[in-house]
Amino acid sequence: MPTFSQFNKTFVPGSQVHFSSLPERARSIQGLSAGFTSRLIAVFIDIALVALLVLSAWGGWEALRYILNVFYTLPALLGVPLLIIGYLLMWLYWTWSWSIGGRSLGNILMGLRVQRRHGENLGLGLAALRSAFSVVFALGLLWSIFSSKNKSLQDVVLGTEVVFDWAPLLPKVDMTFSMEGDKSEKDEN
Amino acid sequence: MVYESDERETWVEISLDAPSETSALQSVVSTATSVGSGALGLARFATETSIYMVTESTKAITKSILDTVVPVAVNAIVSRIDINEIVKEHVDVNEIVAQADITPILDRVPMAEIADYVIEEIDLPSLVRESTxxxxxxxxxxxxxxxxxxxxxxxxxxxxxxxxxxxxxxxxxxxxxxxxx
Incomplete structure (x- = not known):
């Protein structure tokens, strides 16, 4: 157990406490590039989320139609329109979630984060591009099996990466106490 | 002391002489006066200089003696007494601390670092994790x-x-x- 003076000598503002908010067993993998399986599961979770959303909206719409229409006809199978809506929704959802924090629901559950090469967040434009690429050519994820840096085709082209980031988004103490706002911003990166 | 009486004599001479007794006497007197005052000035300068030199050298000698003696003496004294003990006996430390202005001290205290240290030590993140x-x-x-x-x-x-x-x-x-x- 270090004394305060020992602690203070090795202290880098923000970093240690932020790091210690991780579960101990996850510290060794924090920030490393995530492998294929984790990412695949995350993608499946996202797809399931969007599918659930689309199907329940469609079911709701049909239920409404059933209530309002006296002569209810069973719906024709709306495979293609639903698929298009699903793709669109998927694109919007990934764009939104990657641009604001690098995490979609699947990423959150699997402890992953999409980031640029030096850890910065994807901007809205880059997130939209990556999202579109992922929606159109989801098989690009397969490249992460072979890439030595676990990069999917999208990552290689757009210069992004997916890392393990289990950190719950606790505010850093340094940010809470610091008088200079720009200092804590600098420490974050 | 000496030249003061001389001066008085000169003054008396000049004032008692009648003005009619010519310029020759006057020039002699003035010459004597200037010579006298020159001599006096010289004597005065010599005296003052010597007094000054004596004073300064005395000061310097005293100072150098003190400089060498005092530290040794004080050291000898201090090493024989326990100042902590004296302070404890005669000084109310709490009283003095109570008077101290705490704000500048607190300004020097690294609050954020201490907070981080405490959080690290009690492992607050894990407590939060475990409870939530x-x-x-x-x-x-x-x-x-x-x-x-x-x-x-x-x-x-x-x-x-x-x-x-x-x-x-x-x-x-x-x-x-x-x-x-």
């Missing part, structure tokens, strides 16, 4: 670790097939003990 995470966090952690282990398995196989020197799985090897809660 519960079963869900444990289950989620297990699922994540199983995924990571599958990641490693896949990478291991592929890296072996491709004859890779640096194995991806080595970096993110997670010990099995940790993988289960």
């Amino acid at each position: 995470g519960g079963v869900a966090d444990g289950l989620l952690g297990t699922i994540r670790f199983q995924a990571i282990q599958t990641d490693n398995l896949v990478s291991q196989i592929v890296d072996r097939i491709l004859f890779r020197g640096t194995k991806r799985a080595d970096a993110r090897e997670v010990s099995v003990d940790h993988a289960h809660i």
Whole structure:
């Protein structure tokens, strides 16, 4: 157990406490590039989320139609329109979630984060591009099996990466106490 | 002392002489006066200088003696007494501390560092995790670790097939003990 003076000598503002908010067993993998399986599961979770959303909206719409229409006809199978809506929704959802924090629901559950090469967040434009690429050519994820840096085709082209980031988004103490706002911003990166 | 009386004599001479007794006498007197005052000035200068020199050298000698003696003496005295004990006996430390202005001291205290230290020491993050995470966090952690282990398995196989020197799985090897809660 270090004394305060020992602690203070090795202290880098923000970093240690932020790091210690991780579960101990996850510290060794924090920030490393995530492998294929984790990412695949995350993608499946996202797809399931969007599918659930689309199907329940469609079911709701049909239920409404059933209530309002006296002569209810069973719906024709709306495979293609639903698929298009699903793709669109998927694109919007990934764009939104990657641009604001690098995490979609699947990423959150699997402890992953999409980031640029030096850890910065994807901007809205880059997130939209990556999202579109992922929606159109989801098989690009397969490249992460072979890439030595676990990069999917999208990552290689757009210069992004997916890392393990289990950190719950606790505010850093340094940010809470610091008088200079720009200092804590600098420490974050 | 000496030249004061001389001066008075001169003054008396001048004042008592009648003005009619000519310029010759006057010039003699004035010459005598200037010579006298010159001599007086010289004497005065010599006296003052010598007094000054004596005073200054005395000062310098005293100072150098004090400079050498005092530290030794004080040291000898101080080493024979326990100042802490004296302070404890005669000084109310609390009284003095109570008068001290605490604000500038607090300004020098690294508050954020101390807060971080305390959080680190009591492991606040884990307390927060344990009180809020519960079963869900444990289950989620297990699922994540199983995924990571599958990641490693896949990478291991592929890296072996491709004859890779640096194995991806080595970096993110997670010990099995940790993988289960």
